[in-house]
Amino acid sequence: MTEAGRERSTGLRYGWTTGACATAATTAAYTALLTGEFPDPVRVDLPNDRHPSFALATEHLEADAASAAVVKDAGDDPDVTHGALVAVRVTTGPRGSGVVFRAGEGVGTVTKPGLPLPVGEPAINPMPRQFIREHVAAVAARHGGTGDVVVEVSVENGAELARRTWNPRLGILGGLSILGTTGVVVPYSCSSWIDSIRRGVDVARAAGRQHVAGCTGSTSERVVAELYGLPEDALLDMGDFAGAVLKYLRRHPVPRLTIAGGVGKLAKLADGHLDLHSGRSQVSTESLAAMVREAGGAPELVEGVRGANTALDALQQCRAAGLPLGDLVAAGARDTALGVLRGAPVAVDVVVIDRGGTVVGRA
Template identity: 65%
Template sequence: MTDGKPAGPLRYGWTTGACAAAAAKAAYAALLTGEFPDPVRITLPRGEMPAFALAAHELRPGEASAAIVKDAGDDPDVTHGALVRATVRPGAPGSGVTFRAGEGVGTVTKAGLPLPVGEPAINPGPRGMIAAALAEVAQATGAGGDVEVTVSIPNGEAIARKTLNGRLGIVGGLSILGTTGIVVPFSCSAWIHSIHRGIDVARAAGLDHIAGATGAASEAAVARLFGLEEAALIDMGDFVGGMLKYIRVHPVARVTVAGGFAKITKLAQGLLDLHSRAGAVDFRWLAERVHELGGDGGTVHAVSQANTAIEALEIAARAGLALPQLVARRAHDTAAAVLRDSGVALDIAVFDRDGRLLASAGGAPAAFSSQLPI
């Protein structure tokens, strides 16, 4: 196993949306016929037809419920192993399919998400999958298809604390996600989805300046630097490319990319995924930048042989070279190329581990200059 990823071919899994659709189909079939199909098969949006074993089921007067244990495959998904339950009841004639949030499923409280405020956090993709699965049952039995569906995930509220739901204004539990129904291992689709929704929420709140940070320390530092409220802070992590590409299509007036020296060095090298799996800090590249700044041969060599980015930074600092500033400018070049023709103003902010600003590029020189080391 390398970087948390199992060796060999990776096993795909199923989204919470696919699990909810299968559970709802089994429950609706039992409500109409008295029998639970087990396993229950559904058709996903791209035509795949997986079968799901039921972990629990119950038929009561006027309602039925079925539950499926989510299998996320080899993806490190926080909802792997969660029990996804759907309870169905007859709906009012002509009402179609209506959705309710049960235990552990959140409710939308902020504008900007793909659902209105007050709605259960069952995303449009899963709603479509659930509705299609119920329609199959209705067609086979001659039923009208008016159904109330309550989706619940026991312990979902606790699991949700490990996600970005709170920042997005989803309270009380998890979101039911998945556009394809399939979890691609290590695609980090849930994280990127949260980045996009965070931008949507900030735009809907009328914020004109947002900041994406690589980690908690740089996020706290950039928030202090600009006085940004929580809704303006995007938990970008390593996915600077995913954030910037979305902003190019869904622009804000200004975005700041904030991070430590090592992560911003990777961006300066041209990487848009800053995780170690995508590439490492290139010390030969840093040595070339030291040479560009006028460093002598010994300093250039020492940087090329450094063990860490921080060691390279310290070597350059002892030689009186403004390496962080050059790295910030090169990182700005990489990020600006992604935002081309968008009209979005761009800042790069490089912080040390204590949250002190080491260097900046673009944006607001007055705000930056007051915090740069003399």
């Protein structure tokens, strides 16, 4: 397939979403169903004036059906579906039925309300559906078809790959989602992770949850679930993306939010960072030292924290001196969160843990 180009700031290569791959496979299969020939490579038209061409990995023509598949190229993004075979089988539907979508092997089905698709529908998101409908209509216009087709999308090993995503928690069972809003995968944009956070809030709201939690990792998630007895669909997969959680809750509030994580991650949040990844923000021992000084810590403790190797080192120094740095970090993180929420009706509490999962601070 053609290369999408490279991101100017990093030089990393763009890739294509599963939605773009499914659109290409649909276009090739429906063309073959009407003409007897598979276009290879097959060109598709995506937003922002992008017109990539995809080589077909497989093709199969029957009397009343055609199938085609392409291999997903996610570019330089560490996408779980990079290299996956995205296949589509197109059959003729009843006149007037339009495009009907089916989940083939490896594509999930929606089982919980709150997602942008009704319960029972294949997990083929709205924008990929729109792309596919537009391309089906264009092929029908070129080759004299009606545009009434059944489009069954499959992803090889999709059920296994889905276990490495948040689909099961979101109520998408049996496989992957077919995703994409522009058709392009921007390297390290983490767009699918952030989309999962948003869908997690939607599912929690649809289930009537009054309390959700955003946790930086599995240990903090376990601690919060035990502290508050929260069900799985109230646990948001925040990871490093505290800003994504807070900004979405600002527009789609839930009455109560708990933020939980290790002292290092939450020290960064307390310092105003909304992306907590180690490659995009760093713990400021200067800020921790300022907290200790403002809390009345002795000058030698302030200097010890300023020279600490890690946030955990600072925490241990303060613990030995009887100063609750964990609580100070929690309070600072809560202040940052409330600032981002801008008065949205969301009560916030923060839980800070150490590496062993012991609670070392709350606010």
